[in-house]
Amino acid sequence: MSTEAERTTFAVKAGLAQMLKGGVIMDVVNVEQARIAEEAGAVAVMALERVPADIRKDGGVARMSDPTMIRAIKEAVTIPVMAKARIGHFVEAQVLEAIGIDYIDESEVLTPADEINHLNKHKFKVPVLCGCRDLGEALRRIAEGSSMIRTKGEAGTGNVVEAVRHCRAVMGDIRRLCAMDEDEVFVYAKEIRAPLELVQQTRKLGRLPVVNFAAGGVATPADAALMMQLGMDGVFVGSGIFKSGDPAKRARAIVQAVTHYNDPKIIAEVSQDLGDAMVGIDCKEQSFVSYAARSE
Amino acid sequence: MSGSWEHVDVDDSNDMSVDARDEIVIGVLAIQGSYREHEALVRKCHPNARAVEVRKGSHLKNCRGLIIPGGESTTMANIARRFGLFEPLREFQASGRCVWGTCAGLIFLADHIERGSKLGGQELLGGLDVGVNRNFFGSQIDSFECQIPWTATTGTDEPPFRAVFIRAPAITSAGPNVEVLAKYKLPESKKAKLVGTSDEGRDEVIVAVKQGKLLATSFHPEITSDTRWHRLFVDMCAHETPYELPTEDGEELVPFCRPLDLPVFDDSVMAPVEKN
Secondary structure, X not given: OOOOOOEOOHHHHHHHHHHHOOOEEEEEOOHHXXXXXXXXXXXXXXXXXXXXXXXXXXXXOOOOOOHHHHHHHHHHOOOOEEEEEEOOOHHHHHHHHHOOOOEEEXXXXXXXXXXXXXXXXXXXXXXXXXXXXXXHXXXXXXHOOOOEEEEOOOOOOOOOHHHHHHHHHHHHHXXXXXXXXXXXXXXXXXXXXXXXXXXXXXXXXXXXXXXXXXXXXXXXXXXXXXXXXXXXXXXXXXXXXXXXXXXXXXXXXXXXXXHOOOOHHHHHHHOOOOOXXXXXXXXXXXXXXXXXXXXX | OOOOOOOOOXXXXXXXXXXXXXXXXXXXXXXXXXXXXXXXXXXHHOOOEEEEEEOOHHHHOOOOEEEEOOOOHHHHHHHHHHOOOHHHHHHHHHOOOEEEEEOHHHXXXXXXXXXXXXXXXXXXXXXXXXXXXXXXXXXXXXXXXXEEOOOOOOOOOOOOEEEEEOOOOEEEEEOOOOEEEEEEEOOHHHHHHOOOOOXXXXXXXXXXXXXXXXXXXXXXXXXXXXXXXXXXXXXXXXXXXXXXXXXXXXXXXXXXXXXXOOOOOOOXXXXXXOOO
């Protein structure tokens, strides 16, 4: 009955990200946490061995997680399961594709495997998402085949300042691009080191041409709603949930704040009695290690 | 919120060109997922159609039909339950208004979830006499798109439609009152994966159905530029009267600041810009 063979197109990869819009994606390290996240209303979980806050504390080289743990989490929940691969480590990405992960995060939170090249994401059937700090970086990742973008922020800090900076940078760049004379776009594309075609497409749409989530430092319902009001399509919460006093309650509250991000009364209501938030880190301390600066 | 120059989002609530009596208001459940894409296609498919976002029961006022979009069914059910949305949605459905579910929305409407439901179960709307196998096609790696012959309406020789399946459910059984609108013939590779499951030996699955006022599709017409499914639904709703709330609490809709629309994607990321 079908007249044409089935294909995995870019639409299929970007489509899953479209289905996640308006949702919260949570970092989990075991089956128990994955179940809490699902019950709280997460649209997907990110399976990893250590949350970014612990990666910061422990130091050393952070790599892709053990497939056994990822498989166990996949078995336990019905929502999509994501996992992180090191930047440029195409074999880690191949492994994650082989075990049937739903989305790969090519993440600067793990220690990069290649400081020059990112994954050629067109080569994978599994969709891949990447972080960015500004419009040029976002469009370079999209050119490499990324079907979803997130701000880099600073993972594991519980400090939203860098996520806000990166979000404002992308949105501000797009606003400037849209206000430009079309003759100026060629040089602008060169300046931000992004493919002209994607710059022109972004200008026409008035937004990034793929789904764009906030990540890296979101710790409270108000943080999440802030990112949504700034124009993001959804929110990643890493260490913010399971490093807090009452993870189940905080997870539910952040989900509700993202759904009703424009309703301060509801945000006030869900922000009550959440217990301790995760301990935050000042990104201006001398010893601070920036993960966001690990790639461009 | 962010400025847009080339495609200004028209605030159609103030559009006086369409007489209020002729206007067909379609609610789109806006908890999460592809509701913006649905709204764009509702506007595009019919000159008198207008889409409103439904986050609370009171937003259903004046709607003639409701679309439950693609997204994560577990999440949408969870949030709907927490905000007491199931009650007003059930009342809306019981009033005989039309409801269309795509992908996750199909799971909302199905009476029987045969395989793959969440531990502990999930609250759903029901009403559609079909059995649905959640994630029938597998995980994201197995997601795909294809062309399927248009059999939803008869008469003129319609071209096939573009069907995008994303972690899609499939309808594996349908009651006697259910009208099958589209089927997907399984290729050999997919049949091989069914060996050892209760679906072994099956060579096609149902992917679109209609039963009375209910429409359901397991694929995502909202992320293509084909308006026929939306037109079909708006035509179903055109006969209905605008919905009156059971209890009048005429709450004003808070205008939401929100991201702009995404393009309709094709084979590549460099797709030509075609806006919904």
